[in-house]
Amino acid sequence: MPAAKTLTPDRHGASRRLHAFYVLTKPRVNTLIVFCAIIGMFLAVPDGLPSPATVLAATLGIACVAGAAAAMNCLIEARIDARMTRTSGRPLPRGELGPAETLAFAGALGGLGLTLLHQLVNPLTMWLTLATFVGYAVVYTIFLKPRTPQNIVIGGASGAMPPVLGWAAVTGEVSADALLLFLIIFAWTPPHFWSLALYRSADYARAGLPMLPVTHGPEFTRLSVLLYTCILFGVTLLPFATRMSGALYLAAAVALGAAFLRHAWRLYTDYSDAYARRTFRFSILYLFLLFAALLVDHYLRF
Numbered sequence: 001m002p003a004a005k006t007l008t009p010d011r012h013g014a015s016r017r018l019h020a021f022y023v024l025t026k027p028r029v030n031t032l033i034v035f036c037a038i039i040g041m042f043l044a045v046p047d048g049l050p051s052p053a054t055v056l057a058a059t060l061g062i063a064c065v066a067g068a069a070a071a072m073n074c075l076i077e078a079r080i081d082a083r084m085t086r087t088s089g090r091p092l093p094r095g096e097l098g099p100a101e102t103l104a105f106a107g108a109l110g111g112l113g114l115t116l117l118h119q120l121v122n123p124l125t126m127w128l129t130l131a132t133f134v135g136y137a138v139v140y141t142i143f144l145k146p147r148t149p150q151n152i153v154i155g156g157a158s159g160a161m162p163p164v165l166g167w168a169a170v171t172g173e174v175s176a177d178a179l180l181l182f183l184i185i186f187a188w189t190p191p192h193f194w195s196l197a198l199y200r201s202a203d204y205a206r207a208g209l210p211m212l213p214v215t216h217g218p219e220f221t222r223l224s225v226l227l228y229t230c231i232l233f234g235v236t237l238l239p240f241a242t243r244m245s246g247a248l249y250l251a252a253a254v255a256l257g258a259a260f261l262r263h264a265w266r267l268y269t270d271y272s273d274a275y276a277r278r279t280f281r282f283s284i285l286y287l288f289l290l291f292a293a294l295l296v297d298h299y300l301r302f
């Protein structure tokens with residue numbers, strides 16, 4: 001049938017474009033971001049469970065705004081992404097999507113997320129999520145990333161916000177406990193990112209981005225990873241020290257922290273790109289397991 005013949009290529013084109021929009025939202029990074037926000041929602045309730053409607057609306061709202069922030073980052077950095085091996089396959093450098101439709105997509109997704117948060121969660125969560133969006137898409141991407149090797153230390157404040165957003169969604173306020181969760185991700189970000197930057201430093205040098213291995217060399221970066229991993233170890237003990245979490249969490253934090261320190265130490269003393277890649281991958285597993293431990297401890301506390 002002629003109609004089917006003309007429709008098939010269009011359908012393929014439509015699903016390719018849909019996939020390109022999906023890729024723009026950096027779905028894998030944002031899965032962990034949203035996971036940390038959800039854990040914040042559950043930890044915010046001392047006994048029992050948060051309202052399922054609030055959890056659902058806040059999760060959708062935060063996910064939409066985080067996706068919009070990632071799409072804005074892809075739009076602003078399209079030229080830089082084209083120069084780096086790791087990012088040259090993204091939809092904008094490949095010409096799969098244009099700047100105007102990317103901007104429209106980010107605007108629509110972000111607008112939807114903020115509306116959900118304002119109408120179905122609470123205004124505080126909406127404002128904090130908007131501030132996180134601006135922190136990442138504007139402050140980090142436009143001002144910090146091209147200018148200073150401390151870009152990810154300062155910009156990491158946006159990445160550390162998700163549990164605070166989750167907490168605010170359920171309680172309507174930000175407590176000291178929520179700030180401890182913020183501190184954990186804040187201290188985790190430098191070893192997470194710099195272990196990747198170490199084995200991708202040629203990419204960053206080619207793109208003209210002042211990442212630490214480019215500006216201060218690999219040895220200083222490895223030392224920085226080690227130092228921040230020590231800080232992270234200390235910070236992860238705080239939920240136990242303040243009695244926010246119990247012994248189960250403490251055991252997980254110590255075991256995971258020891259494993260992260262072992263990675264950072266070996267990276268410092270016996271460097272290879274392959275091991276830096278392993279350390280980067282481990283950093284992701286680490287954060288996932290640490291936040292899972294906070295949740296398990298919260299409900300099985302003894």
Ligand code: HEM
Nearest residue numbers: 028029032033036086152155156159160185189193196284
């Ligand atoms: C300013 C802070 C951060 C910077 C600069 C940063 C940087 C990066 C970079 C460059 C990648 C590689 C992405 C790719 O190859 O496409 C990555 C991957 C990843 N990041 Fe981060 N990150 C930050 C914060 C976070 C936060 C807060 C989380 C979660 C809570 C996170 C979770 C992940 C995950 C899960 C991946 C793996 C993605 C994949 O496998 O494709 N990152 N990060």
Ligand SMILES: CC(C)=CCC/C(C)=C/CC/C(C)=C/COP(=O)(O)OP(=O)(O)O
Nearest residue numbers: 026029065066069073129132133136158159
């Ligand atoms: C609203 C909300 C919860 C937003 C959270 C968004 C946020 C702070 C994400 C940080 C994680 C991230 C995508 C880093 C990528 O760094 P990069 O952009 O330097 O990496 P790239 O080189 O891969 O583009």
